[in-house]
Amino acid sequence: MTLLFREEPQAGTLPVTPVPATLVRGGTSKCWIFRDEDLPADALETDRLLIRTFGSPDLRQIDGVGGASSTTSKAITVAGTDPDGTVRYRFAQVAIDKPAVEWASNCGNCATALGLYALHAGLVAPTGEVTRVPILNTVTGLRLVCEIPTPGAQVPAYGGRRLDGQHYPGVPIDVIFQKSSWSSYGAQFPTGNAIDDIEVDGKRYQATLIDAGAPAALFAAQDLGLDATGSEEALEALVRIAPKLRAAAACRMGLPQDLSSIPKVGIVGPPPAGATGVSARMISMTALHPAIGLTSAVAVAAASGTTGSVVQRSVVPAAEAGLFIHLLKGKTALALDAADPAEVSFQRSARVISESTILVPSD
Amino acid sequence: MTLLFREEPQAGTLPVTPVPATLVRGGTSKCWIFRDEDLPADALETDRLLIRTFGSPDLRQIDGVGGASSTTSKAITVAGTDPDGTVRYRFAQVAIDKPAVEWASNCGNCATALGLYALHAGLVAPTGEVTRVPILNTVTGLRLVCEIPTPGAQVPAYGGRRLDGQHYPGVPIDVIFQKSSWSSYGAQFPTGNAIDDIEVDGKRYQATLIDAGAPAALFAAQDLGLDATGSEEALEALVRIAPKLRAAAACRMGLPQDLSSIPKVGIVGPPPAGATGVSARMISMTALHPAIGLTSAVAVAAASGTTGSVVQRSVVPAAEAGLFIHLLKGKTALALDAADPAEVSFQRSARVISESTILVPSD
Numbered sequence: 001m002t003l004l005f006r007e008e009p010q011a012g013t014l015p016v017t018p019v020p021a022t023l024v025r026g027g028t029s030k031c032w033i034f035r036d037e038d039l040p041a042d043a044l045e046t047d048r049l050l051i052r053t054f055g056s057p058d059l060r061q062i063d064g065v066g067g068a069s070s071t072t073s074k075a076i077t078v079a080g081t082d083p084d085g086t087v088r089y090r091f092a093q094v095a096i097d098k099p100a101v102e103w104a105s106n107c108g109n110c111a112t113a114l115g116l117y118a119l120h121a122g123l124v125a126p127t128g129e130v131t132r133v134p135i136l137n138t139v140t141g142l143r144l145v146c147e148i149p150t151p152g153a154q155v156p157a158y159g160g161r162r163l164d165g166q167h168y169p170g171v172p173i174d175v176i177f178q179k180s181s182w183s184s185y186g187a188q189f190p191t192g193n194a195i196d197d198i199e200v201d202g203k204r205y206q207a208t209l210i211d212a213g214a215p216a217a218l219f220a221a222q223d224l225g226l227d228a229t230g231s232e233e234a235l236e237a238l239v240r241i242a243p244k245l246r247a248a249a250a251c252r253m254g255l256p257q258d259l260s261s262i263p264k265v266g267i268v269g270p271p272p273a274g275a276t277g278v279s280a281r282m283i284s285m286t287a288l289h290p291a292i293g294l295t296s297a298v299a300v301a302a303a304s305g306t307t308g309s310v311v312q313r314s315v316v317p318a319a320e321a322g323l324f325i326h327l328l329k330g331k332t333a334l335a336l337d338a339a340d341p342a343e344v345s346f347q348r349s350a351r352v353i354s355e356s357t358i359l360v361p362s363d
Numbered sequence: 364m365t366l367l368f369r370e371e372p373q374a375g376t377l378p379v380t381p382v383p384a385t386l387v388r389g390g391t392s393k394c395w396i397f398r399d400e401d402l403p404a405d406a407l408e409t410d411r412l413l414i415r416t417f418g419s420p421d422l423r424q425i426d427g428v429g430g431a432s433s434t435t436s437k438a439i440t441v442a443g444t445d446p447d448g449t450v451r452y453r454f455a456q457v458a459i460d461k462p463a464v465e466w467a468s469n470c471g472n473c474a475t476a477l478g479l480y481a482l483h484a485g486l487v488a489p490t491g492e493v494t495r496v497p498i499l500n501t502v503t504g505l506r507l508v509c510e511i512p513t514p515g516a517q518v519p520a521y522g523g524r525r526l527d528g529q530h531y532p533g534v535p536i537d538v539i540f541q542k543s544s545w546s547s548y549g550a551q552f553p554t555g556n557a558i559d560d561i562e563v564d565g566k567r568y569q570a571t572l573i574d575a576g577a578p579a580a581l582f583a584a585q586d587l588g589l590d591a592t593g594s595e596e597a598l599e600a601l602v603r604i605a606p607k608l609r610a611a612a613a614c615r616m617g618l619p620q621d622l623s624s625i626p627k628v629g630i631v632g633p634p635p636a637g638a639t640g641v642s643a644r645m646i647s648m649t650a651l652h653p654a655i656g657l658t659s660a661v662a663v664a665a666a667s668g669t670t671g672s673v674v675q676r677s678v679v680p681a682a683e684a685g686l687f688i689h690l691l692k693g694k695t696a697l698a699l700d701a702a703d704p705a706e707v708s709f710q711r712s713a714r715v716i717s718e719s720t721i722l723v724p725s726d
Contacts, residue, residue, distance in 0.1 A: 060432070167426065169726075354428060356719040359717060
């Protein structure tokens with residue numbers, strides 16, 4: 001049969017590299033976890049491999065394992081385990097619309113996935129009824145601990161924790177941030193104060209400048225003439241002024257001036273009527289964040305017990321040692337070990353979805 | 364540490380079943396291919412396994428391998444190979460928003476993926492420079508042949524065919540429908556005529572009733588007072604009358620009356636000015652289809668050479684033995700082996716993306 005549209009003969013066999021990877025759901029994200037030993041030594045080559053593996057650039061990622069959304073185009077590469085048991089890793093956000101990988105951010109969901117993977121893959125041995133897996137993002141310096149039930153010192157294949165908005169349950173993972181390691185630049189309060197005045201355009205605003213989880217500048221909503229329970233429209237003024245607030249706060253905190261993403265900027269105020277906790281609205285770069293990142297939530301929680309902080313002044317205490325942060329959409333719950341916490345923890349779940357060998361074309 | 368929100372202790376280890384599966388891109392879809400021997404014998408259990416594997420019901424399919432779109436929530440199950448080399452399979456469209464699997468349709472993209480998989484998995488041995496892989500969907504009865512270059516009788520790991528709108532190339536797969544097997548209900552022209560009158564609401568419309576690829580009722584656009592190159596808005600009248608046209612055509616063709624999806628209904632007319640081929644607008648159930656299904660395209664092509672058919676009367680012939688079908692969005696190209704074709708073929712490409720073991724919870 002003679003075919004119309006037959007192109008020139010093609011190379012039938014071009015090199016394809018098999019690369020082992022494990023797909024793990026962590027929280028509300030899916031994460032592909034690789035081992036450094038299976039990836040190229042060269043950083044640009046690793047980027048290229050991840051881009052090709054996920055099928056980018058393509059809004060549908062149809063020629064790869066990517067899920068065509070920001071929460072399903074994520075990877076972790078694991079370097080190994082330190083003598084003290086800490087799992088060293090890097091987190092990669094693989095762009096969808098362009099051939100690019102971004103390594104400089106954190107993802108709490110993927111950290112959750114890594115905790116389970118470390119047990120699943122034998123990087124960490126289960127110890128007793130509960131195993132704590134410390135992990136370190138070697139790019140950002142973020143340290144946290146995943147606490148995972150391992151009854152009878154067995155690695156859980158599956159679990160029954162079902163969280164709001166999730167159809168299927170998974171292995172319970174508590175993601176724990178510790179005061180001993182949650183400051184990126186040295187001190188929890190870089191200025192030594194629980195509250196500072198930040199001056200922008202000739203006006204002064206009260207802020208708590210804190211380095212916990214991530215560096216954050218938390219402003220008192222009332223100072224900005226705002227209500228922290230306000231709608232998206234009501235907070236447009238905050239979005240407009242946020243870059244100036246961030247720059248001024250970075251200067252006061254002694255942070256690098258060239259990072260547009262730190263400190264995190266947000267406002268806090270009292271919770272909605274009848275509720276406990278605090279309200280918060282965070283600015284993600286130049287837009288209102290519908291929720292709050294895990295690391296920013298640590299900053300809010302860490303400040304909640306410090307007398308005089310903008311958070312502590314707004315908190316309506318709960319009977320339990322926990323804190324609700326009320327957001328534009330929904331709320332986040334976290335547990336504290338004390339009023340002035342040494343540990344802040346979140347409930348998540350995770351599940352190992354598949355163990356794969358991905359075939360990566362060399363072109 | 365005492366955690367707030369700690370739920371009751373969970374079963375640490377619930378049963379998880381490992382199931383082998385291969386992810387293959389075919390055309391513009393991704394398809395997970397399973398072997399019947401790895402699936403439950405019970406049909407309902409297989410449905411349950413696929414639903415859980417893909418992470419449905421969940422618009423994001425976050426707890427499974429599904430890609431959260433209709434083109435990335437597809438599966439094939441392979442029964443095996445007949446003595447004559449035909450690969451027997453079923454195609455499953457896994458619903459995203461509900462726990463359901465639909466087995467009654469065909470997917471040309473997944474058929475393409477299966478052709479490559481059959482070579483890749485050793486179900487079919489490569490023969491010479493080009494290997495033909497006949498496949499049979501045992502649910503719908505659809506038979507077609509995948510023609511795949513196998514230079515030096517080697518299975519291609521990758522290929523260089525890059526089609527319109529695709530960022531990455533793949534192994535060239537020609538998808539070929541053969542006249543000897545393309546009629547689902549016996550005869551290519553069930554009424555014995557190249558053209559029939561269909562009466563609806565007291566009016567008569569000329570149609571070619573053909574069973575090729577899929578049963579189809581192709582109406583002359585001018586008969587409906589329409590222009591087959593018309594816009595979505597101009598064709599609203601066609602969408603409204605289509606269920607009646609379908610029912611009347613099904614009756615004349617002797618088809619079952621309880622299938623709302625067959626015959627396929629569409630209108631054909633001359634191509635846009637200066638172009639060769641035909642124009643066509645198909646109705647997918649109760650809405651205008653932006654393009655045309657592979658099987659409906661076979662129906663149009665099969666009718667193109669039959670004197671007096673509504674297609675043949677509209678065709679502007681090309682110099683080559685091929686046909687362009689001009690659609691609401693873009694056009695489809697297919698090759699014919701003759702004016703009255705015994706074979707109709709399409710160019711596609713495919714790539715094996717990963718070989719996986721999927722861990723399926725038993726709950």
